[in-house]
Amino acid sequence: MAGVVVKGRFPRRRIIQIVTANVFRYLFRGAARNWFRNIGSTAPALSSMTLLLLLSGLVGLVGFALHNLEQAQAAQASLLHVYMRDGVPAADVDALWDRLANDPRVASVTYVTKAEALARAQRIPGLPQLAAASDGNPFPASLDVRVRSIDDASAIDNLVRTDIAVDPLDPTSYDRGAYQRIQAVLFGLAVAGFAFLSLLGFVAVTVTMNSIRAAIHSRRDEVNIMQLVGAPRWMVRGPFVVEGAITGALSGGAAGVITFGLAMAGMTAGPAAFTQFAPGITVTVAAIAAAVVFAAGLGLGSGSSMISVRRHLES
Amino acid sequence: MRPILELTAVTRAYGPCLALDDVNLALEPGELTFLVGPSGAGKTTLLKLINREIRPTSGKIWVDGIPAHSLKASRVSQLRRHVGVVFQDFKLLPRLTAKENVALALQVGDLRISDDEASERAMDALDAVGLGDRGAAFPHQLSGGQQQRVAVARAVVGQPRLLIADEPTGNLDLETSWQMMDLFADIATFGTAVLIATHNVEIVTRLQRRVMTLVQGRLVRDQPAGRTGRMAWLASS
Numbered sequence: 001m002a003g004v005v006v007k008g009r010f011p012r013r014r015i016i017q018i019v020t021a022n023v024f025r026y027l028f029r030g031a032a033r034n035w036f037r038n039i040g041s042t043a044p045a046l047s048s049m050t051l052l053l054l055l056s057g058l059v060g061l062v063g064f065a066l067h068n069l070e071q072a073q074a075a076q077a078s079l080l081h082v083y084m085r086d087g088v089p090a091a092d093v094d095a096l097w098d099r100l101a102n103d104p105r106v107a108s109v110t111y112v113t114k115a116e117a118l119a120r121a122q123r124i125p126g127l128p129q130l131a132a133a134s135d136g137n138p139f140p141a142s143l144d145v146r147v148r149s150i151d152d153a154s155a156i157d158n159l160v161r162t163d164i165a166v167d168p169l170d171p172t173s174y175d176r177g178a179y180q181r182i183q184a185v186l187f188g189l190a191v192a193g194f195a196f197l198s199l200l201g202f203v204a205v206t207v208t209m210n211s212i213r214a215a216i217h218s219r220r221d222e223v224n225i226m227q228l229v230g231a232p233r234w235m236v237r238g239p240f241v242v243e244g245a246i247t248g249a250l251s252g253g254a255a256g257v258i259t260f261g262l263a264m265a266g267m268t269a270g271p272a273a274f275t276q277f278a279p280g281i282t283v284t285v286a287a288i289a290a291a292v293v294f295a296a297g298l299g300l301g302s303g304s305s306m307i308s309v310r311r312h313l314e315s
Numbered sequence: 316m317r318p319i320l321e322l323t324a325v326t327r328a329y330g331p332c333l334a335l336d337d338v339n340l341a342l343e344p345g346e347l348t349f350l351v352g353p354s355g356a357g358k359t360t361l362l363k364l365i366n367r368e369i370r371p372t373s374g375k376i377w378v379d380g381i382p383a384h385s386l387k388a389s390r391v392s393q394l395r396r397h398v399g400v401v402f403q404d405f406k407l408l409p410r411l412t413a414k415e416n417v418a419l420a421l422q423v424g425d426l427r428i429s430d431d432e433a434s435e436r437a438m439d440a441l442d443a444v445g446l447g448d449r450g451a452a453f454p455h456q457l458s459g460g461q462q463q464r465v466a467v468a469r470a471v472v473g474q475p476r477l478l479i480a481d482e483p484t485g486n487l488d489l490e491t492s493w494q495m496m497d498l499f500a501d502i503a504t505f506g507t508a509v510l511i512a513t514h515n516v517e518i519v520t521r522l523q524r525r526v527m528t529l530v531q532g533r534l535v536r537d538q539p540a541g542r543t544g545r546m547a548w549l550a551s552s
Contacts, residue, residue, distance in 0.1 A: 226423065233388070
């Protein structure tokens, strides 16, 4: 039978393939081609964003280390060493122990003998020499009191320093204001770091926005023609956003790799010192920092180009 | 028959200056109409309003049932798929070949069109405008007339219901201009409404099609087909 027209549905899978290929071509391939073509005008944005992200990564790692340090200090500050008078009767120590253990502000009380105090001191740099220079054991026995809240440390110190079992000359390890001073310094550093990064962020966003604006202006005719032939908004604007995302991803990738590399170099060069000065920074933490830096780059690049496109590309 | 294009009391002002003042018109399918008038009369403004490059200050514009006057920016592309546009300066993408320029208009309008289909339909359109053998040429390798033909192929490849042309013969010699007009007449024959803004008096006079005259933003004359030329005043009086 001749002349029969068979009408069949176009397979859905084939349509999805075609749409995907077209979206990829107009959105991503076009953006990548234009990015390479405009690399000269993109270079300043790329370098400033890389610098910003690298500094952000490093500041982030330093901030994390300082946070850990602060936590350690807080834990340290909430632990009060109450030094016992030499030759104090065990009954007096027990009485004080009972008072403290029954105080609701106290989390725990541990008795540390003179021998244990000496053993502990010998693990702290500098103190073994001091111990060797003295006749006998210069370190007193103590009650190690951990308070529930660091704010209660002062009250507990006041409570114990007049007790008969306590050394009247050097009653406790409590240093009024030491923790607050550390907190103030850390707060100052955090504010300075935030201000510095905000400034750099502003510069990076501005430079990226300008590079996208330059790209829009250099391709104004092309954009105009695309709009006139009926290209939807996403097809006209999308490639510029993808271009920004490429810039951000490359910057973030480079900064992330450098951040991770520097952290690894520090860990390899002096593990002991690194652990002391940058507590909590491990390979995992460095890798997470690198991933965050990369994601931040991607977000910063696409976000700033989106703003630029909204500002400079009329519909 | 429902008009393809309908303007009702359309006014467009640029600051204090009225570019179009209370314009009313309608175009039927298959109608080839000339829009004439001196420079600054508002011809280009009228075409820009139809293609929703600008919005009217007041009035209503319906293009193939779409309200261009109140269309959101995000939906303008839908309107433009119903309107083919030909410009005096061709507006071809220089990086693309003639065939790619034509295929682009198809694919940006409908992402479900494959490369093969777009290529085939683009070649059909180029064939129809007499450029079937120049599909691989870049715009700079084509003459002005050929570039304008590519622009026409691009404008009609999506089979729009309305084709508007802004001074399409402005950059062409007389012979090529006539060829272009033949092409527009052929397109109108197949049911597309064609609106051409032009200064070319000779073409307008000899083709004897509908002519609308704009002067200082006002539609002062609307002469039906066959009633143009030196004695046209008889029809409009």
